[in-house]
Amino acid sequence: MKVLHILPNLQIGGIQRFVLDIVSYQKEVPDVSVAIFICTHEKAQWEKAFNHLEVPIYWGNIKPKRINFVQYRYFRNIQKQYDIVHWHVFIPGLCYFSFFDKGKYIFTHHSVLGEGRVRHRTDCIKWNLFKWFINHRVDCEVYNSLYTKSFWQSYGLHARFNCLIYNGAKFIEPPFDQSEVTEQEKFTLEDKFIIGTTCNLIRLKRVDILIKAFSIWCRNKTNVCLLIVGEGGERKNLEQLAKDLKIEEKVLFVGHKKQVSYYQKIMDVCVFPSTTETFGLAALECLHKGKPTICLNDGGGICEVIGDKRNIVDSIDNMVRRFDELYQEKETTGTCDSITYIKQSNLFRMGDKALEYIDLYKRIYLLE
Template sequence: MCKVKVVHVVHDFLFGGIEAFLFYLTQAQAKNPELDVSILCCQDKDAVANKRIVNTGIPIFYVKLNPFDYNIRTYKKILKITNTHDIVHLHIFKPLMAEALRFSKAKIIYTNHSAGVDGRPDTISFKAKTRLLVRFLNSICDSVTNNSLYTKDFWIKMGVKNPSNSVIYNGVLFKDSWNEKRALEEFPSLNEKFIIGTTSRFISWKRVEYLIEAFFEMQKNNDDVMLLLVGDGETREKLTAYVEELGITKKVIFAGFQTNVIDYQAVMNLCVFASSSEPFGLVAVECLHLGKPTIVFKDGGGITEIIEGIEKDFIVDDIPQLTSLLQAKYTEFAEGEVDDSAQKRIEYAEKFNVVEIEKEFYDLYKQTVNF
């Protein structure tokens, strides 16, 4: 039987959700003997800073594609690559490249990884690009997938009418082991404390300040509590200043960007993700697979969809409700109550194991190319 040849197309190997999902998915696909998987990166090879995908050994093509690249030779290079594959699996949208793919011999699958504009650019160019994407999904793509029901519903409202439009959740390649002592050794003040934490990019719509505010109220009557914030981004300086203003610097740790976030998630007693309009939420799945109680907000989008399937009581409406839930979980901890839901969370998270997600994509590939 012939292998299905698929090339994933991404802008760069950045540190966000798309990069993480691609890192997990391509490793699972490389183990499928009926798949031939590669990646097309729209950057120069020397410009790639994050090497973890490069180090997996997955074949990678590099074609530098500028935001408004009108060089026809660039698109000829892209078509030369795509024409040697059965499937072009797009994870990004670049309008001129999308038009060029009209002439590709390969079938086109596009995965929507984003939904909504809450806290994101709401400019004329952004709206124009959205309209172009909808046209591309309807007229050029053979299949469209979405990383959550929330994402799918959003794009249907935006005008997507492609009849092959499905939900295939993002998946995680779960680790078998992690270093539970790493965070405690790096930050000794965490030892023997009730640790509330998050792992996130520090950008506006992640709303890390909501967690800080709730923690500030909750910690007033509790000395043995710590807030562990793992991540980095454009709002970090503002968040640091907010913590200083509240006078809780001794109880809050900014751990910065970490490649093995699982080592930090492992020491958390409670995980919180305050995002709004989140398309999916890999970090929530990672925490659930560690058995951690995981709190999200009602307007969290795809990340809320994940928690709805396991613990609806951990979906909060506002900061005061978050504060109350933090206090309730701390009280259980202080009174020595056993968390008997940990195993249930671990089993539920297996729904998002990338090994299972790979099978769904492989079935879609075969259906799309009529194998």
């Protein structure tokens, strides 16, 4: 059986990371041949990592808002060689040009209708085309969380078949490069109870809620620090918020870091207050490090990843209360219930998810 994964590009992102990891397992499965079609070569930051997979990679020159019949025919000739076409992106022209091909189509939902980004006038047309594509051409749509399933079904999407397969992670620790950690960071974080997050600093992530909760909780505490790892358009606003709340000396913004794993390891509590997350890979990585990981109850799929109801809060006040419980636990016992968090993370091992997809491919391939 031959499987072709479709990616928009090789920018650093969650979808690209998912395909990179799942293909690394699928290529080892007997009687399964895996390849990747990448719609554009622009900003291919992960090209080297994907080349290390040693699977066929096809490069296109296809852009979402430009019609290119030469490229569509090029893609169509490639996809005809494969039994299963696994879509991870919707590009209208590309999808519809291949509408009459006989290959089996699987589409994995990695997002929820562009939530969190600026809306454009053409979005209504695009999403109606997407609905038509899913309902009339896709053989099976895959949801990466119950939240994602509920969202898309409420918009009337119903492919011939559908199923739930959660995303996963490989849990491989990268080599540690100490040079990325500055002396100032080491000094500020030394002997502190650290509450932190690792995310893009955009409105969707709602880091302002975390800062407000921390500002209430940290009163009269000297050995605590809020560590924020990430970069984005909201950084200046968040830094100003910390100043306005007079806690700037207890909040450390370290910007974008390649060694995110190191910073997650030194956190005592990890917090992801974002909304409408379809999954929550960063939260999953923190759980695997044995860290208590907190989210808000309107976080979407991230609530399913975290699982522990104690760590799914519904307000700033309850977030503050949970901070205090975990702080007291650490002060009293010197540790936290890390085994429980690691067990939860093991439900989402990428090797298991890769095999779930292989089973799905086989079932869809046999459909008449």
